[in-house]
Amino acid sequence: MDEQRGRGGPPWTRPGLPWWSQGPAWWNRGGDARWPWRSTVLVTAFVLLGSNFAAHGQSDRAALDVFARLLLLAGGALLLWRKRYPVAVAYGTALCATVYLGAGYPYGPVFITVALGCFAAIIAGRRWAAWGAVGLFWVGHVVISHWLYRYLPPSGDGPAAWGQEGFVAAWVLAVVAIAELARVRREQWEQARAERERAARRRADEERLRIARELHDVLAHSISVINVQAGVGLALLDSDPEQARTALTTIKAASKEALGEVRQVLDTLRAPGDAPRAPAPGLDRLPELVEQASGAGLTVGVTTDGERVGLPPGADLAAFRIVQEALTNVVRHSGSRAARVRLRYGKGLLTVTVDDDGPASRTEAGGSGNGLAGMRERAAALGGTIEAGPRPDGGFRVVAELPLTARAAAPAPSPEDPR
Known part of the structure; x- marks a missing residue:
């Protein structure tokens, strides 16, 4: 109710809106x-x-x-x-x-x-x-x-007396003028209320997309690692128990990491006014990401060009999530077991490139098909761009350009994931 x-x-x-911003209460009670x-x-x-x-x-x-x-x-x-x-x-x-x-x-x-x-x-x-x-x-x-x-x-x-008629005419005009002013003010109230409602719906939609994107990025990588290692463990359970034990250990570590990040997202939702208990992930956690990918059987090489600078929190998180999603796509969709991550720091711009040598895997990898769309949304929110597609010599490449200063965000496209 x-x-x-x-x-x-x-x-x-x-609730939360003063009466003077909504119009007189006595009018429409x-x-x-x-x-x-x-x-x-x-x-x-x-x-x-x-x-x-x-x-x-x-x-x-x-x-x-x-x-x-x-x-x-x-x-x-x-x-x-x-x-x-x-x-x-x-x-x-x-x-x-x-x-x-x-x-x-x-x-x-x-x-x-x-x-x-x-x-x-x-x-x-x-x-x-x-x-x-x-x-x-x-x-x-x-x-x-x-x-x-x-x-x-x-x-x-x-x-x-005709002067009396002038008084009556002035009274009539005053009534009409006051009513017209009230009508204009009422329309302004209605317009302002409609704009507030549209802004509230827009903020709710943006927040819902942000939550969905964050949960997708948090879970997709870890679940992909768990899926691969579960397959390895099942295949080697009888012939190589030690290797199966290693796979189960990787599953445990990946699931623990995923639960921790999901808990952090949920804590933020429960108390939106409080600061998060743990810092948002950034490129400083890239070695952990490489280690998790290694647990899924993917060898990742990381190179850095230019002088590394401190990134704004939004750009740091976006760069980490883009690399995470790109590596997840390699694990899911590529037959290659090697990937290369390149970070290039330019003047006010960070370029993130993730390559794999392919070819595309023929196996059913699951997933929602929203990986590239989520990466584009993250980049667009910062005023950056994403380019993703097959390479001429085979394999797949993801290139993200993220500005290191605040810029107007462009609407994020939502194309279907081509992979």
Whole structure:
């Protein structure tokens, strides 16, 4: 229930967001499913009482009678439908007020019902209906005050001053202007809320992709090593128990390493505000990666060109994961038992190259087929690039270029893994 309120409920029910950034709580309380009866009762009572007080100072107008109070009550009661039928309410309140003033009753809070009816119509997006309603009210007041007054009560009164019409026109324009400002502000609130929701969904999608990529990179390499060594152990269990023992030892070490890294990822998810308990892996752990690959029967040679420099954490992790995934692909998909890793430090750029001599293995290697896509996403997140494909002389090559300074990240492509 709380989750549903946080996504689709009224703005003031959403945790963590101040009311002034979401709009006034009184406007949409309960949504369209509820009747705004509290505000309607308060406004109607105020109009009735205020009209009684106003009548004491306007002896030249007709005294309030049952018909006058019914008109005031009808105009106030119409506000109960202002959210469901804003056009009808705008014209209905204007008509009630016009008849009230045409009958010669005292001026007073009767204007409030017209103002709220037109305000609700503008907020609901029915601007022309609201303008038409206030225009009808003003024209009706002019006609009654200057032409029909001699035929309407009270008897013996004269035409109203044109200055009074200017005051009524100013009042009408003020109501419309305030309603238009409220409508613009409401649209801004809705736009800002929609943008926040889109940003939240985007952050959630990015975080989900990051978690999936991290878990894939953590598990793929270790599971590949375990898979290879399990096959070796089964094949040599009877003929060479000592070699089978070595394979089982490698499986134990690889599984322990994988469990440790998975635990680190899960700890980060459980406490996103806390610092991770263990540092993220980087190229300083490349010897461990080479040793794990050796346990899977893969000989890895590492060369470094240029002066090695300290890498930003993001680039260091990405370089390590790219090498890890590339070696995992060699173990899974290549018939070669040798691979070469080359790190070249340039001016503001780290180039990582992983080669194997192939040919591609014909055996079913399993896997999700998302390895190269994950590498591209990691590189693109740093503003870098990945090139991967068969070499002209056979084998396969992965080349990653990672900037060592912050750059705008490009959208990460998601091609199918060609291997």
